[in-house]
Amino acid sequence: xxxxxxxxxxxxxxxxxxxxxxxxxxxxxxxxxxxxxxxxxxxxxxxxxxxxxxxxxxxxxxxxxxxxxxxx
Numbered sequence: 001x002x003x004x005x006x007x008x009x010x011x012x013x014x015x016x017x018x019x020x021x022x023x024x025x026x027x028x029x030x031x032x033x034x035x036x037x038x039x040x041x042x043x044x045x046x047x048x049x050x051x052x053x054x055x056x057x058x059x060x061x062x063x064x065x066x067x068x069x070x071x072x
Contacts, residue, residue, distance in 0.1 A: 033045075
Protein backbone atom coordinates (compact mmCIF):
# COMPACT_ATOMS: atom_id res chain seq x y z
CA UNK A 1 0.00 0.00 0.00
CA UNK A 2 1.31 3.45 -0.91
CA UNK A 3 1.45 6.09 1.80
CA UNK A 4 0.04 9.57 1.44
CA UNK A 5 3.58 10.99 1.50
CA UNK A 6 4.70 8.64 -1.25
CA UNK A 7 1.66 9.55 -3.33
CA UNK A 8 2.35 13.26 -2.83
CA UNK A 9 5.96 12.79 -3.93
CA UNK A 10 4.86 10.82 -7.00
CA UNK A 11 2.38 13.56 -7.89
CA UNK A 12 5.05 16.25 -7.47
CA UNK A 13 7.48 14.31 -9.64
CA UNK A 14 4.87 13.96 -12.37
CA UNK A 15 4.03 17.68 -12.24
CA UNK A 16 7.74 18.48 -12.43
CA UNK A 17 8.12 16.26 -15.52
CA UNK A 18 5.14 17.94 -17.16
CA UNK A 19 6.53 21.41 -16.41
CA UNK A 20 9.97 20.48 -17.76
CA UNK A 21 8.37 19.22 -20.97
CA UNK A 22 6.38 22.44 -21.32
CA UNK A 23 9.49 24.56 -20.83
CA UNK A 24 11.42 22.44 -23.33
CA UNK A 25 8.77 23.22 -25.93
CA UNK A 26 9.33 26.95 -25.33
CA UNK A 27 12.91 26.60 -26.58
CA UNK A 28 11.51 26.19 -30.09
CA UNK A 29 9.43 29.36 -29.96
CA UNK A 30 10.61 32.59 -31.60
CA UNK A 31 11.75 35.20 -29.06
CA UNK A 32 9.00 37.52 -30.32
CA UNK A 33 6.38 34.99 -29.16
CA UNK A 34 8.01 34.62 -25.76
CA UNK A 35 8.14 38.40 -25.25
CA UNK A 36 4.57 38.99 -26.48
CA UNK A 37 2.12 40.62 -24.05
CA UNK A 38 -1.64 40.81 -24.47
CA UNK A 39 -1.57 44.36 -23.11
CA UNK A 40 0.59 46.69 -21.00
CA UNK A 41 -0.70 45.16 -17.75
CA UNK A 42 0.02 41.52 -18.66
CA UNK A 43 3.28 39.61 -18.45
CA UNK A 44 5.08 37.86 -21.26
CA UNK A 45 5.98 34.17 -21.03
CA UNK A 46 9.61 35.12 -20.34
CA UNK A 47 8.61 37.48 -17.54
CA UNK A 48 6.54 34.72 -15.94
CA UNK A 49 9.46 32.29 -16.12
CA UNK A 50 11.83 34.87 -14.65
CA UNK A 51 9.39 35.53 -11.82
CA UNK A 52 9.08 31.81 -11.04
CA UNK A 53 12.85 31.37 -11.07
CA UNK A 54 13.41 34.31 -8.73
CA UNK A 55 10.80 33.11 -6.27
CA UNK A 56 12.11 29.56 -6.57
CA UNK A 57 15.53 30.84 -5.51
CA UNK A 58 13.89 32.01 -2.28
CA UNK A 59 11.30 29.32 -1.63
CA UNK A 60 13.21 26.15 -2.53
CA UNK A 61 15.88 26.67 0.18
CA UNK A 62 13.13 27.55 2.68
CA UNK A 63 11.14 24.43 1.83
CA UNK A 64 14.29 22.29 1.99
CA UNK A 65 15.12 23.67 5.45
CA UNK A 66 11.60 22.93 6.70
CA UNK A 67 11.72 19.39 5.33
CA UNK A 68 15.13 18.74 6.83
CA UNK A 69 14.12 20.06 10.25
CA UNK A 70 10.66 18.46 10.40
CA UNK A 71 9.85 15.67 12.78
CA UNK A 72 9.47 12.44 10.83
